Amino acid sequence: MRAAKRKKLEYAGWRVADAKEFLKLSDAEMQFVEVKLALARLLRKLRTGRKLTQMELAERLGSSQSRVAKLEAGDPTVSVDLLVRSALAAGATKKDLAEALSSKRR
Amino acid sequence: MRAAKRKKLEYAGWRVADAKEFLKLSDAEMQFVEVKLALARLLRKLRTGRKLTQMELAERLGSSQSRVAKLEAGDPTVSVDLLVRSALAAGATKKDLAEALSSKRR
DNA sequence: TGCGAATATGTCAGAACTGACATATGTTGC
DNA sequence: GCAACATATGTCAGTTCTGACATATTCGCA
DSSP: OOHHHHHHOOOOOOOOHHHHHHOOOOHHHHHHHHHHHHHHHHHHHHHHHTTOOHHHHHHTTTSOOHHHHHHHHHHSSHHHHHHHHHHTTTOOOOOHHHHHHHHHOO | OHHOOOOOOOOSOOOHHHHHHHHTTOOOHHHHHHHHHHHHHHHHHHHHTTOHHHHHHHHHOOOOOHHHEEEEEHHHSSSHHHHHHHHHHHTTTTHHHHHHHHHHOO
C-alpha cells in the first residue's frame, strides 16, 4: 500500500517548501502533500472567516474537534477525500477548491 | 457515516447535470460528485493522452485494471484521495487538478 | 500569574476504501 | 461470426481512515 509509507514520512508542519530537500519525496508525493496543505489552508480560512471554532465546525460536519484540528494541520491521517468534503460542507464551491489549488503559498 | 448514504445514491453514469433534480442531493453533495467526476475525466484524459491501457496505468499505479476503471467512472467506491494520487502519479500537476476543477463539463 | 476557551496530539474500535480476482460487456479487425 | 483485447461490474479480505474520547498545549486576558 502506498499510504503506508506516506504515514511514516513525517512531513509534519508547514515547512513543505523545504521538505523536498529534507525528505526524499517524488514529485507526485510532493504535489500530493501540497494539495493537502492547500486544502487545509482553505478549510481554516473558511472556518475563521465565519468566526467558527473548531468545535462548532465539527458539529456541522458531524465530526469532532480533534479531527478538524487534524484536517487544518494537513495531518497525514486525514484524506484528501475528507478535506474536500469538509471544505464543501463548510461552504466552499468547486471553484474555491480550484483556486486553493492554484494559489501560491501564503 | 456520511459516505454510507452516498453509496446508495447511485448517481452512476455521466448525467450529473440532471442528477440534481433526479436525486435529492444537497449542494455540497452535488459539488462533491462533480469534483469526483471532474477528476475522473482528468485521469482518463491523462491515460488516453499517453495511449496507455487501463491495465498499463494500473501497473504503474500499483493498482488493478478494475480499480482504474472505477476511478475513471467516478464510482462511489473510489475516494477523491485515490483520484488525486492517481492523477498525480499519472503525471498531472497541482495546476492540472485546479484546471480540471474549474473547467466546465465536456 | 492563573483561568477559561481554543487548538493540538495520541489512541483505538468500527466504518470505509483498496487491490485483486472473477466475470461480463464492449470494441476492432478479420 | 469470432478471436483478441480493452473496459466495466461484482465481490471480498486486508488495510486505511474516521469519529470519539482523553489529554496536552497554546492563547488571550484580567
